[in-house]
Amino acid sequence: MRLTSFTDYGLRVLMRMAGTPEQPFTTGELAEEFRVSRNHLAKVISTLAANGWLETRRGGGGGAILARPPETIRLGDVVAALEGDQAIVECFAPEGNTCPLTPQCRLKTRLATANAAFIADLNRTTLAECIYRPETA
Template sequence: MRLTQRTDYTLRVLMYCAACEGRAKLPTVSEIAEAHGISRSHLMKIVMDLAGLGWLETTRGRGGGLRLLKAPGSLSLGEIVRQTETDMDMVECFDKHLNTCRLDGFCRLKGIVKKASRGFIEALNAYTVADLLEPTAAARGFKGQLPHLIPLEKHEKKTGALS
C-alpha cells in the first residue's frame, strides 16, 4: 500500500496545526508550505478540503490562520486515509467498470487484497494525529535542537531567543 502525496500533505497540515495548538499566532498555509517545501497553492486545496470535512477552521486576514476543530487525539489516521485516498482499488478487478481480467470470479487475489486493505485501515484506526506527535526513540536520544521542526513559539520557550 502506498499513500498518495495528497494524504502525506494532509497529515503534515494536521500535525503542524496540532503542534501549534496554544500558540498565540495561528499557523498559516504559507508557513506550513515553507516549512515543508510544498507548493502553497497545492496546500491551499488540501486545507479547503480539511475545512470542508470539519477538521480545520480557516480565518483570513491579519491574525488569521488555521486551527484544528477536533482534538488531535480524536483524528483517526484510518479516517484521514479513507477521506483523502481517492483510489483504494489495489487491483484492476476491484473496479467493475475497468475490470478486463479474464480470471475474475475464479481467482482469490481480489478477496485476499481486500482483506489486506481492511487490515491496513484497521491498523491505522489504532492511531491518531496526537500519536504522530510523540517523539520517536531516535528523537528522544537526539541531544541537539531541531528548530526547523519546532513551531516558532515552542522553540522560543526552549531556547529563550529567536534564531
Template sequence: MQLTTFTDYGLRILMYLAAQPERQCSVREIADHYGISRNHLVKVAHRLSKLGFIESTKGKGGGIRLADKPASMRLGDIVLKLEPNMHIVECFDKTTNCCRVTAICRAKDFFRQANQAFIDVLNRYSLRDTIVSGKSFLEAFALPEHPDPNQAGA
C-alpha cells in the same frame, strides 16, 4: 500500497497543527517549514476544511487550526477521506477493470482484507500519536515558534 502526495501533505498539515493546537497557523508558514509549494498546500487545506478536519479564518490574524482535538482524529479515517480511492488492484474499480479473471479470482478478497487491515491499523492511532510533543516536533524540523497574533504583546 502508496498514499498519494495529496494525502501525505494533508497529514503533514494536520501534524503541524496538532503540534500547536493553541494557535492558528498560515498555509504559507506550513509550506515554508516543509519546503512544499504553497499553492498545492492551499488546495489540500481547502479540502481538509471541507472535510471538517480544520477550521479556517480569513483576514488579518486568520489562519487554520484543527477542528477537533488531535486525540480524537483517527489516522485511518483521515486517510480514507483524503485518498481518492483505495484500489490497490485493478478489479477494485469496476469502471476501469478489464481483468479477465475477476469473476473467478479469489485473490481480490485477500487484497480487500489487506486493505481493511491497513485502515484498521491506522485507526489504532490518533493524530496526537504522530507527534512526540508539540515543542519536540517543532524542534525536530528546526521550526521557530510563532507568537499568536491575537494575543497582546505579540
C-alpha cells in the same frame, strides 16, 4: 501499501498543527515549511477542513487550526478519507477495469481485507500520539 503524496501531506499538516494547536497556519507558511506547492497544499487543507479536522479563517490573523482535539482524530479515518478515491489495484476502480481475471479473481477479496486491516490498525492511533513539535532555539 503506498500512500499518495496528498495523504502524506494531509497527515503532515495535521501533525504540525497538533504541535501548536493555538497557532493558526496559512497555506503559504506550511507550503514553505514542507517545500511543496502552495496550490497542492491548499487542496489538502480544503479536504481536511471539509472532513471536519481543520477550521479555516480568511483575512488578517486567519489561517487554519485544528477543529477538534488531536485525541479525537483517528489516523485510519484520515487516511481512508484522503485516499478515498484511489484504487489500490485497477479492478477496485469503478471504471476502467480491463483485467480479464476479474470475474473469478480471488485476489481482490484478499486485497480488500488487507486494506481494511490497514485502516483498522491505523485507527488504533490518534493524532495525539503523532504530534510534531518543532525544535525551538
